[in-house]
Amino acid sequence: MSRHAKSQVANKPRFDPLQNVKKGDAAYHAVRRSILLGHTQPGETFLEQRIAEQLNCSQGTVREVLLRLEQDGLVLRRGYRGTVVSTTSxxxxxxxxxxxxxxxxxxxxxxxxxxxxxxxxxxxxxxxxxxxxxxxxxxxxxxxxxxxxxxxxxxxxxxxxxxxxxxxxxxxxxxxxxxxxxxxxxxxxxxxxxxxxxxxxxxxxxxxxxxxxxxxxxxxxxxxxxxxxxxxxxxxxxxxxxxx
Amino acid sequence: MSRHAKSQVANKPRFDPLQNVKKGDAAYHAVRRSILLGHTQPGETFLEQRIAEQLNCSQGTVREVLLRLEQDGLVLRRGYRGTVVSTTSxxxxxxxxxxxxxxxxxxxxxxxxxxxxxxxxxxxxxxxxxxxxxxxxxxxxxxxxxxxxxxxxxxxxxxxxxxxxxxxxxxxxxxxxxxxxxxxxxxxxxxxxxxxxxxxxxxxxxxxxxxxxxxxxxxxxxxxxxxxxxxxxxxxxxxxxxxx
DNA sequence: CTGGTTATTATTATCGATATCAATAATGAA
DNA sequence: TTCATTATTGATATCGATAATAATAACCAG
Structure with missing residues (x-):
């Protein structure tokens, strides 16, 4: 048995061993999906802490997600005052x-x-x-x-x-x-x-x-x-x- | 004297009071400048910890910087193995x-x-x-x-x-x-x-x-x-x- | 030797706590 | 009352420590 597998069994794996994806990526896709499907509408604001709770991860990880989404042009970050979903004319x-x-x-x-x-x-x-x-x-x-x-x-x-x-x-x-x-x-x-x-x-x-x-x-x-x-x-x- | 200014004087300001910019932004521009001027050449790799030392900030802040640069297309992140400067044909x-x-x-x-x-x-x-x-x-x-x-x-x-x-x-x-x-x-x-x-x-x-x-x-x-x-x-x- | 398993190391990824910030509510002297 | 000043609040920005990961070195049975 490899050391890798052992450590996953021994000390409570934090990630799902079945699909070995990074938590940040999963969070990114979850939020992006929500935007693309119009589940969160343009104008609505995301709060880092709240998303972190909903997605079971830390604020820092959500931060990274929102940063990526900003570069995708899907959200607009307004430092210290929340992140709003953008719109496309x-x-x-x-x-x-x-x-x-x-x-x-x-x-x-x-x-x-x-x-x-x-x-x-x-x-x-x-x-x-x-x-x-x-x-x-x-x-x-x-x-x-x-x-x-x-x-x-x-x-x-x-x-x-x-x-x-x-x-x-x-x-x-x-x-x-x-x-x-x-x-x-x-x-x-x-x-x-x-x-x-x-x-x-x-x-x-x-x-x-x-x-x-x-x-x-x-x-x-x-x-x-x-x-x-x-x-x-x-x-x-x-x-x-x-x-x- | 405003509360803002007072707190900066009282408990050791972390940011330069003269130019009130976010540390992350400053770091972003520093690294980007280095890439644009060819000071770090295509192919060279950035290590989060090292940059953090050089720029006097934490790894997380550097991380954010590299994420932004990746979206600019100036670097390529290869999870767990460093971030390399890209090239443009x-x-x-x-x-x-x-x-x-x-x-x-x-x-x-x-x-x-x-x-x-x-x-x-x-x-x-x-x-x-x-x-x-x-x-x-x-x-x-x-x-x-x-x-x-x-x-x-x-x-x-x-x-x-x-x-x-x-x-x-x-x-x-x-x-x-x-x-x-x-x-x-x-x-x-x-x-x-x-x-x-x-x-x-x-x-x-x-x-x-x-x-x-x-x-x-x-x-x-x-x-x-x-x-x-x-x-x-x-x-x-x-x-x-x-x-x- | 040799090939595969097990440590070691270097690095990113994540977390939890704290500092900073902008907006707003509370305060109080004129 | 009014308006400048000072808390309070709710949020982001930053940090330092820890966990997970990939590459490589050390090890050892055959």
Whole structure:
């Protein structure tokens, strides 16, 4: 028996031995989930001590969580006076989409050339998990898996310092879409969209891949946030930048 | 005498009474400065305890600092094994420029319409401080004031959730430029460029302002990182997106 | 020797207590 | 009463100590 396992049994393990995650990470996801699902609305304030109680951890750990969420742009810290949940305007969401398309087009072009069989399999697996999440009507998991798909693909482009920006934009777009949608029933087209995208990527044509991911993003917005699509069209009238 | 001042005198103030800044902020800027100036090179690792000693603060405070720097993309945290300084490739820098132009064009268009006399004065003041920094050959302060100028201008666009992204891109571009430049003597053209930009903004023509800020960014890159400009041109050959 | 188990070490992760801060309520002299 | 000054309160910011972790060194049966 290894020393590691022994110490966990001997002196009361503080973390769940089953899922070896850091407490701070768990707390981060818990709070982020609450924000993304609109369980805590924009404008509401978090208090470090209270969250610490609710999540069974210390103030310092919560502090770290709120710091991370601030960098994600999901909360605003007002030193000594609490941390409030931020809001995303449609103008901001539209800009996030522009940035996202800029980044992911480049990413798709790059990835197409270097992507291997193993990654394609991983992407397919994520897509299958997504079908499962859709069947369970679990929007949050859908949103996480969607980001995982796009981030995994982009990771192949080997532009690591852009990954946090992409992740951040995707996060804001998901929140905007979810909080503003009339109805939000996940549907199987999610997975099918990604599978179609994978087909094109496998064809190894960089330009086609870039075009394909752009139209993928466009379709999703058209379907779930038509008002955001209108905003994008309005913008393009004034500055003539290409969406797809 | 206020209670605040009294308590500071009575029981040994922990913070410098002269500049009432939070210790964490001071530490953040100290470490960031060290990275931006290349004083600590990409690949070097930070240890929380050591930094804490050097900066005369506790490990927890340093932790917070490194967390922030990770979100800035300047370091990479490898849990339990130290925090290493990241690097920025020319491809990444080029993408950052694209994003920056995307954001700042929109910002300039918006700001032009809502900007007031007070903000114009503040921008002019920042520009004057920059002249001073140039005279002192203080590159870091130049870089900070340049970001302050652009961020102050963009703040008027009222798109707060995009501000951290812009700041982050500007940060990376500055670092790339500084670490890759042959010579890096600040020169007075910095301030003059900004003054010319202010002229155009005062004319209240959104399209002109957007065009002007694009060419401003272009000029700066052309002057200080010609190889980055080449990379941008190479990109545009393939995807036909407008730089200026 | 040799390969796997067990200490050691260096470092991050977490906690609980205390200091500091900003807002507001209480106080009291003019 | 009024308003400047002084507590009080509820929150964050910081600290110092301890626990968990990963890498590596020491150990020892075969």
């Amino acid at each position: 449609i103008q901001e969401a539209a800009q996030m989409v522009e940035i996202r398309i800029q980044i992911e087009s480049t990413g798709a072009r790059q990835s197409t050339m270097s992507i291997g069989r193993d990654i394609l399999a991983e992407l397919a697996a994520i897509t299958n998990d997504m079908d499962e999440a859709v069947r369970n009507l679990d929007f949050y998991r859908c949103s996480e898996l969607d980001r995982a798909f796009h981030m995994t693909l982009f990771h192949q482009a080997a532009l690591p310092s852009l990954e946090p920006i992409l992740n951040r934009c995707a996060l804001h777009i998901h929140r905007f879409t979810y909080l503003n949608a009339e109805e939000m029933e996940p549907e199987l087209s999610f997975g099918d969209n990604h599978r179609a995208l994978l087909e094109v990527i496998q064809s190894r044509d960089p330009a086609a891949a870039a075009k394909s991911i752009n139209s993928h993003i466009g379709h999703v917005i058209e379907r779930w946030a038509p008002n955001l699509m209108e905003e994008l069209n309005r913008i393009h009238k004034h500055e003539s930048a290409p969406l797809r | 020319i491809q990444e820098a080029a993408q950052m420029v694209e994003i920056r132009i995307q954001i700042e064009s929109t910002g300039a268009r918006q700001s032009t319409m809502s900007i007031g006399r007070d903000i114009l004065a503040e921008l002019a003041a920042i520009t004057n401080d920059m002249d001073e920094a140039v005279r002192n050959l203080d590159f870091y302060r130049c870089s900070e004031l340049d970001r302050a100028f652009h961020m102050t201008l963009f703040h008027q666009a009222a798109l707060p959730s995009l501000e951290p992204i812009l700041n982050r891109c500007a940060l990376h571009i500055h670092r790339f430029t500084y670490l890759n430049a042959e010579e890096m003597e600040p020169e007075l053209s910095f301030g003059d460029n900004h003054r010319a930009l202010l002229e155009v903004i005062q004319s209240r023509d959104p399209a002109a302002a957007a065009k002007s800020i694009n060419s401003h960014i272009g000029h700066v890159i052309e002057r200080w990182a010609p190889n980055l400009m080449e990379e941008l041109n190479r990109i545009h050959k393939h995807e036909s997106a407008p730089l200026r």
